[in-house]
Each structure stands twice: as C-alpha cells, then as structure tokens.
Amino acid sequence: MSDLLTTTAERAAGGPSVPTFSVLSGQQVQQALTGRERELVALVEATYRLHGAGDSVNPPSYFLRFPDRPDSRIIALPASIGGSVHVDGLKWISSFPDNVRSGLPRASAVLILNDPETGYPFACLESSIISATRTAASAALAADWLSRGRPARPARIGFFGTGLIARYIHTFLAGTGWEFDEIGVHDVSADSAEGFRGYLRPSGAGGQVTVHDSAEGLIRSSDLVVFATVAGKPHVTDPAWFDHNPLVLHVSLRDLAPEVLLGAANFVDDVEHCLKADTSPHLVEQLTGDRDFLNGTLNDVLQGRAAPPTDRPVVFSPFGLGVLDLAVGKYVYDEVSRAGSLRLIDDFFHDLRRYG
Template sequence: MTQAPSFAVISGAQVHDAVAGREEQVTRMVEAAYRLHGEGRTVNPDSYFLRFPDRPADRIIALPASVEGDVGVHGIKWISSFPGNVANGIPRASAVLILNDAETGYPFACLESSIISAARTAASAALAAATLADARGDRPRTIGFVGVGLIARYVHTYLAGNGFTFDALGIHDLSPDHAAGFKGYLERSEKGDITVHDSAESLIRSSDLVVFATVAGEPHVTDPAWFAHNPLVLHISLRDLSPEIILSSCNIVDDVEHCMKANTSPHLAEQQVGNRDFVDGTLYDVLTGKTTPPADKPVVFSPFGLGVLDLAVARYVYNEVAASGALHTVPGFFHDLSRYG
C-alpha cells in the first residue's frame, strides 16, 4: 500500500550551502533540463501573473512544471517581484517552491526559492554565454552590466565559475550607490579594469558581452547603432531593448511560446511586424547544432525563464540536504488519510 510521503521544509541557508561553489555543476543541471525540454520530456505551462491594480510595478508569478528523467518531479515556483523593497533594504524578489511526488502527486518539500531562482537564472545565462560565444568562435574579453542587483551578482559568479575571464568590466545603474556597491563586489575577485559608466550607451559600446538585469517595464535602450560592434547580449530582464534592436539582431530564446508574451521586447517586436521570423532559434537549437549564431550581427539571448530549470535545481538541493541528514520534516503534516475516518 502506498503511503503519503513526509513533508520537509528547506531553508534558504540550506539551499545556499547546497549550491554555493558548485556553479559549473548547477550549470550542467540546467543544461540537462534544457535538453529534456527540447526533447519534449517536460511539461511547462504558461506562467501565471498575479497583478495588483493599485501597485502596477508589483507582481507574483506562478511557474508550474514537470520534468522527466533523473529529475522525475512535478512542482511549482511562486515568486514575487516588488521593486520597492530595495529602497527598504530587502531584496526585490522572494520565492518558495513546492516539489510534488511524481507517482502520488503529494507535495513532499517546500524550499526557499529566491536562491534557486537566482542560481538557475545565472546558470542559464552562463550556459548561453558559453554556448553562443563558442559557436561564434570567440569568447568575450570585456563585459558590461546594466542593472546591478542580486541577479547581476549571481550572473557574474556563474560566468566566473564557468571559466570566463575579463580584461575590463563595466557597470551602469540608475543608483550611484548600487553601482558603487557592485564595483566593490567585483574588486574582491576581478583583476581587470572596472569602470562605472554614466550612460548605458558608453557601457554597451565598450562591451563584447552585455548583461541586462534591470527591473525595466518597457524598453529604454532604443538605438541599434549602439550594438554596431556585434556584442553578445544576455537580455535577462527581457524588456530593456526596443523592437528595432531586436529586429536588427540574431535572436535566441529559451522557449519561443513563453517568450512571446507579457510585453517582453521580443513580444513587442512580434506585435510590430506581425510574425516571429526574427527569432533564429532556441538555446536547445544552438546546443544541438541546429542553429549557429552569426559573428556579423548582435546576438541577443532572451530567456523568459522556465519552471523546469527551477525544478531541476530544487530536486538537486532536496537530494543534497536529505543525504546530509539535515532534512527538517513536519510531523503530522498530512492528516486524516483514512478514507472513511
């Protein structure tokens, strides 16, 4: 007779301990999840956005998903984005993730997920940077960060963990204090020149690799001429670039259907031209050699963010914590399990 599983709660501290220093390993997990997704061995429905009429900048997003293979789990991430938190000294995003047993459907763990979300986002970015740069035949030596919050820090950590080194690093943020803080962070690990730029234009023009990690709700970078040197762009925040820039670039996404919604820059481009012909392929297509990005155009990677990636990392964290003997279960969480009492 099948029994209901126990239910565990995994803290952010435990998540951090499970992934810290394992950037390359987490990146390989994310790559494996992308391959399973490309092979049709996942279920990844549309994300659901909970919005608030009186607080248009805030949202909470539900990302349900299911992954086959070694991950073998269902689940959902529930992640909030409240940009005003930053001014109050706490991070913009907070999240939890529920893992469900693949056989019974019972939830068996709740994990703090802001770290999982940041790690899978950064691993996806590092994987894309390596895959696209290697396909073009040249790894970038200069990098610029537009927006320097927690995600930018994780992306830098994961790039370094995947073998990227830079001769020069640029920073641009609307907050001088945030720019200074990120500069201090980079100085602790980087030997290259570090410059805080007054404008996004000067940063973009001087960078071979550009990372957008802002909270922009609509395009604020509009001139394709800024990208005339054909950089590789990790468009993580999805809404920074005008349709004109998207349409003049090689565009790689994580999932076409997911990326073409919620007024992302690719979605705005689709609305402008009435088709998706400007999308050159997915990251899976590049990984499998179906698509090769050109060297004579800007290459923009726009990842909407797939719940299957969160599940892959969360399953790994759960297994690590369980193997260490530090799993905190909740006795009696499932109760009244007899059909007739």
C-alpha cells in the same frame, strides 16, 4: 519514492504509507549550491535538452497583478520534468520593486516539489536563491554556446543592472572559467553601481572595473552585455549602440526596443513562453506580425540546428522556465537529504484515512 515516505505501524499492518513534508531554509539551499557552478550549468543544459525533447510539461506562467500596485506582481510557474529528475512542482515568486527602498531584496520566492506518483507535496524550499541560480546558470550556458563561433571569447563584459541576478551571473561566469580584461557597470542608481563594484573587488574578479555614467558608454565598450534590470518597458532604443556586434544576455527581457532586436540575431529559451507578457521579443512580434526575427532557441544551438552569426549582435532573451527551477530544487533536496539534514514537519498531512 521510498525516501519520500515515512514507514509507520500502519504501513506494517498493510495500510497506506504516510507522506513526509520538509521545509528547506535559504541557508540550506545556499550551502547545497555554493561552489558548484560547473555542475549546475551542466544540470541546466541537461534540463534544456529534456525540455527540447518533450520530456517536460511547462504551462504558461500565471501573473497575479494588483490594480493598486501596478509595479508589483507575483508569478506562478507550474512545471513537470522527467528524466532522472522526475518531479512536479510550482515556483511562486514575487517581484515588489519598492522593497529596495527599505533595504529588502526585490524578489522573494518559494518552490513546492510534488511526488509524481502520488501528487503529494514533499518539500517547500526557499527559492529566491534557486531562481537566481537557474537564471545565472542559464546565462552562463548561453554565453558559452553563443560565443563559440566568434573569433575570440568576449573579454569585456558590461552589467546593466547591478542587483542579485547580476551578482549571480558574474559568479557563474567566473565559476565556469570566464576571465575578463574589463568589467563595466551601469545602474540608474549610483549607489547600486558602487555597491556592485564593491562586490567585484573582494570577489577576485580580474580586470579593470569601470562605472559608466551612461548606458551607451557601457554597451559600446562591452563585447558581452548583461541586462539584469527591473525595467517594465524598453529603454534602450538605438541599434547603433550595438554596431560592434556584442553578445547580449537580455535576462530582464524588457530593456531593448524592437528596433534593436530587428537588427540582431535572436535566440530564446522557449518561443511560446518568451513571446508573451509584452517582453521585448513579444513587442517585435506585435510590430511585425510574425516571428521571422527569431533565429532559434538555445536548445537548437545545443543540438546543432542553429548557429549564431558573427556579423550581427546576438541577443539571448530567456523567459525563465519552471522546469529549470524544478531541476535545481530537486538537486538541492537530494543534497540536503543525503546529508541527513532534512527538517521534517511532523503531522503536516492530516486525516489520511479515506473513510476517516
């Protein structure tokens, strides 16, 4: 708590402490996170375990939608996490797909961290990088644990969707020891697919890189499939494409038709959060009227309460929890604070005297 407060003459006189407020730029966030993939995956695992143990508050996300811009949205993810992280906060993230046409990334975000003792916000962080990082760390964690019972670790990976999230997932897989003999790439935009292949070359990615013209070709030739698209409704409908029982990281949540999920073993990050907002798992629930198609959560696997089968496709559908953003954001804040690089906004809070 003391590192969040400014000592003033008022405090010396017995008055209240004055909270500080910092703004952390995207560059600072990037510097704090780069090259720490193993550490961040361990942090995300610890956060899942805290959440599973009930040491968190993670209300439903709130979707701000626009009648005149139906493809766009801004989402509020409030959360609170205990343990050694011990912070409250809110991620405010927008998704405007048309940005890509003008060369801007689809998503932008900020993260507000609040002091759990006073409720005062003490930092605002650029959060598109934090969001991508927690998503990629979660995917890498799931790929590790959900592949442990297989005869061999997947050696052929396919990326369906080739934007920022796909790049971060590849970075986190490579940074946590994954090696691939083949890397497949598919995107509805040929330019995006070629751009991702261009990223893979200097990244040091091993294995042959192939751009697939069809989704079916990509899926059938991959043992590990990563969906990282902006799809608003299912577009992969044929369960036969998954007859070779791949591990599927269904990160974008709305790619797979209910028929595909009903032929697979299904794991989510949080049942209540994932089965809403017309995600693919939510569509299955609406179709069947129950949740029997779910095999458990990732935390169930971490705790040994559930195990993925080897005779069916295994699909991980993570909704994305605000507690993960908080954990990674607090990690960044602590790293920048230790380096003495916090940018304090003087006099951000005004009129702190209760009676003026």
